[in-house]
Amino acid sequence: MNTDDFDAVQQCLTGNSQAFQSLVERYQRLVYDTVVRMVYDPETARDLTQEVFVNAYVKLHTFDARYPFRIWIHRIAVNRTIDFLRRKKPEYLLVDQHSDPDSRSLPMQIADSRPNPEANLESSETAERIKRAVYMLEPNLKAIIILRHFREMNYDQIAETLGIPIGTVKNRLFRAREKLQAVLVKDEWLEGAF
């Protein structure tokens, strides 16, 4: 575990709530980034991020120092967001089925330094298409794709974050990618069927 994180947690537990600020500053963007990819709405993502940190603070005494704080805060974020998505399911499906796919844009800007504007545009469109496809996955599959591809966690870390066996991680990743691939093939973002 990062010693700075450890120190901050210890200070919080001894009554110094301001020590929590360093943890917030270190991990807020990471948490927000994961949450916003799952909920596809910046305002909701900000509210959930705030909730995640407040819950983490309240539950700080349950934190196990043998594991990285990053994994722990991710676990809270993913669990809270999955819970939110399940409760908001009708609204979430509504976006899926009826909205114009081009009318929504995830609040993420592609920082592409290449000089070619056409290439930038293409890359930006691809990124946007992928984000939409990921958003349309069911919450469990969405979480695992985000942790693997956007957080670049390995299987062990994903298993630890989600509290599931590695076999389940592999299985869900496979299913999620199959679904993504099917959507992208259907929309001709990937080459056609066999």
Place this chain on the structure above:
Amino acid sequence: MKCRDFQFLLDEYLDGELQDQLADEVILHKNECRRCQIHYNRRIRLFQMMKTARDPARTSDLSFKIMREVGKRQVPRAFPSHRIPVLAAVLVSLSVGALILFLGIGTIMDGFTFRDAVGTLVGIVGLPGEIQQNLDTLQRMASGWIIALKTLVIYLSSTVSPVSYIALIVLIGGILLGFGFWLNRHKTRKGYVSL
């Protein structure tokens, strides 16, 4: 290798999680099977597309709002969250200790054996429904528990020295406390974070 196995293992291969021997088999199958080559190419493309979407989301600094909310909350305790076993350990230790002091180690109840106490306990356990309905029964049962506990203490006092007594109480308390700590650690490791 079957095509289905290839497709499943390919993900592990591309994630860098596959053992060398299996990785060789995956590559071998890919080179031999045209259908799986198409699947391979699609997966590679999918992974590339994922990379384009990897740039982090940008948001304003949320720390002020978060810390304002945090300020309204109680400071977290460094003590384990599962207070019930810990509290139970403390209560059991205190009550047993108090009972010993109250009764006095030398006091013996005439005519009431350990077997009688066990019989009373069995009777109490067998009548749970009457606890809420009948106050008399409740009183009898309460006195049954007290008698049973008294008998246990007396039985122990006649066979165990006072020093061993204290050691026993500390041991029981220690076991319950240990259980509380174990439960706390176990639940944390398993990832149960209640929100």
